[in-house]
Amino acid sequence: MREIGSDNLKAMLIAIAGRIADSRERLNRLDAALGDGDHGASISAAFEKTVAELARLPDPKPSEIWLTTARCLMNGMGGASGALFGTLFLKGVAPIQGKERLVKADFDELWAAGLAGVKARGKAEIGDKTMVDALQPAVLAFAANDNIAAAWPAAAEAASNGAESTRELIARQGRAKYLGERGIGHQDPGATTIALMFEALDSYWREMTNGKT
Amino acid sequence: MREIGSDNLKAMLIAIAGRIADSRERLNRLDAALGDGDHGASISAAFEKTVAELARLPDPKPSEIWLTTARCLMNGMGGASGALFGTLFLKGVAPIQGKERLVKADFDELWAAGLAGVKARGKAEIGDKTMVDALQPAVLAFAANDNIAAAWPAAAEAASNGAESTRELIARQGRAKYLGERGIGHQDPGATTIALMFEALDSYWREMTNGKT
Amino acid sequence: MSARAHKLINQPQNIVSEMLDGFCAAYGDIARLTDEGLVVRATPKAPGKVALVIGCGSGHEPAMIGWIGEGLFDVNIAGEIFTAPGPERILQGIKAADRGAGVLVCVSHHAGDLLNAELALELCELEGIANVDMVVLYDDISSAPKGREPERRGTAGLFFVWKMLGAFCEGDGDLAAAKALAEKVRDNTRSLAMSLSSCASPVTGQVMFEMPEDEMEIGMGLHGEMGMGRQKALSAGETIDLMLPPILEDLPFQAGDEVLVLLNNSGSLTLMELFILYKRVAEKLAEAGIRVYRSWIGPYATTQEMAGFALSLCRVDDELKALWDARANGAYMKQL
Amino acid sequence: MSARAHKLINQPQNIVSEMLDGFCAAYGDIARLTDEGLVVRATPKAPGKVALVIGCGSGHEPAMIGWIGEGLFDVNIAGEIFTAPGPERILQGIKAADRGAGVLVCVSHHAGDLLNAELALELCELEGIANVDMVVLYDDISSAPKGREPERRGTAGLFFVWKMLGAFCEGDGDLAAAKALAEKVRDNTRSLAMSLSSCASPVTGQVMFEMPEDEMEIGMGLHGEMGMGRQKALSAGETIDLMLPPILEDLPFQAGDEVLVLLNNSGSLTLMELFILYKRVAEKLAEAGIRVYRSWIGPYATTQEMAGFALSLCRVDDELKALWDARANGAYMKQL
């Protein structure tokens, strides 16, 4: 499969929403250790809302799907993380504007734009113990593979390693920064969500292509 | 000694003040169990003030000594207990108005008037776990002895027994009434103060008459 | 458990005087501390008007220092923590307040406040000071059953009396009329309090009483006086459903009545909780056909850092509504 | 330890909406809840005046719903507990506030508030809504060193900005002038907070951080953000002696300056303690030759039941004094 249509894109978001919903309590626990304990509740609610909104769009373009997701995350979550997860999708809208079907290069652009947007808005760099620690390696690993079938698992693995790397870091952004050294030993919830997202996309892609062959 | 002049009266109040000051912490502890823990602090400060005020009066009449004590207690302590301890002395002023020296009968009247005043103002009866439980038996025992030398120890003993009797009672007046049954086992601080007052008077009387003979 | 042993004070014995100094320094345009330690209006009311005096124990701030000012009290005599001031200080307050038209001494019904006010009035008689009267005020339905109202304690609901009586005494009514007005508001006011926690005495640092973390008590008094007993801590809605009906039955407040509502914060409840509680009150009153004229929510008479609240209702007619809406400018009670 | 796990709420997920319902039901003459969940003035300001909008996380009540009203804000967009509202809700707020002379979005500097306001302004651009601007406000000297003021957090001292900017926007100044005024007040304001206790999240019931009973922390943020470190709990006088000098040095405030003073209650401090603290502030300022124009003491921006306070100073000139004294009628901010 070389081209991805709106139905696949919707299904990808449904897969993400499902994975996040299953991890709700785990994400809350991670955020309880480093922040205010609401990350799982708020991001799962926002993705649930996304799925419901997508179901209401009769025949959405890829860019509409991405924009709807962005809006549901920004407005459903609120806070800095809502703005940042929202931005990840919002900045992906422009590169795919007008397109009916997406190819690997579109995804490269969409993720790169999302990553750049998140970093510009949140001012976080690698090592700051934020979602960027999972997102940036994932986006780079995805781009580094020309073959889309190999890109998804590579991205998922990079995100997962990135998320795990946050455990030993001292936060320089987000609520966790006020914990200072007391945050060491806890994995960042936002980075964990990014890892879960890419794992869900990888699984979805694997199942879909298995079904196809 | 049959007649008591102002110097003796002053000395009696100094004796009371000393005894109360020595018992400050004990009275605070009793009040901490049944009330707000301030009884020792507030009554000892008020008697200290009394002694200082009395020292300032050049040649006071007995009634002035009693009135000064009343005012120092009422105004120095405040609260219900200030009003009640103040009343105990205030009501004794009228019976001794104009007198230079007091005889046993004057004390009978002065204590009776004080007791009546306290009961009228505070609405407490015997058994309500208040100062009345010590004061009423003391006043009755004092009056029951024609001999003043026998009256003081009798009053002191009655007051002390009365104070101890409060231990097993449930309070029906004062802050302790809001404790209900939880107050059982604790001796009433106000009754204890009355017992200390009569003990101090008895000791004073004993020392003075010993010195005299 | 919200009791907090460490308080930001200096010497415990100076709490009240330092507090009055600080208050009057901060709000010097409204209140002034006299050499006698009385809190009086920065600008006294015009001569020829009935003056209002209240003595009371400290520890309930902003009550009552926050109620000195235009449209409110003339003089407050602050006692030690939870201890009414003695009669001679009340007498000083009466003298300081007098504007030639008599002085009404307001008593929130507690033993200490009542006994000392009585003594103060006896002193007035001795000194030949005429035209002084006192009014005894109570509102707490938990402290004595219906039919024995005068035995009840004064609590947060006297808020309504203070505001309306204060407004009345800016007008030309005489002392007897002022007292009658105070009694009218009192007789239309009912309150009930609850608490989730104890608090610590600022003087001794000791917790005033023990309170398990998952329990609450209905009917607790302003000094932690025991109420109707402990029970499992409930939700906001359940709590109101438990507290509102006995208040309504007591007066009774009935369909067609118009009321003022107060939710008084005992100390450390959050406003968020009070607004959520209020929502339920408003819904239940609407169901009962009782119209809310105005509401106030906040810390008006506190018990240190106790986590609790009192719910008070006052039935109003046109006279009382006008008095309610009249201008007031105390440091902690303002009506534009 | 004042953290209290049991809060008087109903369903945690409905806290904010029930709170807004209750608040607007109680103060219907001042504020109204729109169908979109915005808190707006019951009576909008006259057309042709700059409108003021603020979005912010809930849990700090009475901030900011208590500041809607005449002489204050036009619209508040309340987020979830300690969570800024998203950009589309802010956009709704901007639209609801607009009276034809532009809208100023006020941001108390925290990541969430700032990022969402930025996004909202991007949405305005997309929709072609012109004459909207934002101003970023901060005051907490503990959150970044002198010289890096724009990195500092917004805390209780923004009180001064809200009051004076609100008064300014009742006048005829334009949007740019309003923004300049807000920056002027901000640049003359400095704050420092301290806390003796933690508090519990009303959503999860969990204590936000651990705090030993005999310690205090200087510089704690409005959400419990770590400050300059823990130390043994001090007396009131010692605490002020520790906190006031760095505030004075930071601006610096100097002899001859005239200032407004705020002592903001984080939640469960008693007013008694705040008055005692204030006494020391007043004495120290007098020693430093700094004149206090007016002071306010109370819970204006809270952090649930946290036991702490913020000390804020604002240097004023004649323009600011007049704005300070101008009439205001929010439910929790009144100036006669």
Ligand SMILES: Nc1ncnc2c1ncn2[C@@H]1O[C@H](COP(=O)(O)OP(=O)(O)O)[C@@H](O)[C@H]1O
């Ligand atoms: N400035 C930032 N840049 C990138 N990511 C951030 C930033 N601030 C916070 N985050 C991410 O947001 C996550 C917290 O999300 P969440 O709990 O939903 O938000 P909040 O802290 O507002 O409750 C953090 O784990 C972190 O990954």
Ligand SMILES: Nc1ncnc2c1ncn2[C@@H]1O[C@H](COP(=O)(O)OP(=O)(O)O)[C@@H](O)[C@H]1O
């Ligand atoms: N109505 C009353 N009649 C008689 N004695 C009373 C009454 N109320 C209180 N007391 C006495 O006052 C004592 C408490 O005194 P104190 O602690 O000084 O006062 P407070 O309770 O105001 O702090 C009680 O132990 C009791 O003996």
Ligand SMILES: [Mg+2]
């Ligand atoms: Mg969080």
Ligand SMILES: [Mg+2]
């Ligand atoms: Mg006591």
Ligand SMILES: [Mg+2]
């Ligand atoms: Mg006492």
Ligand SMILES: [Mg+2]
């Ligand atoms: Mg959050």
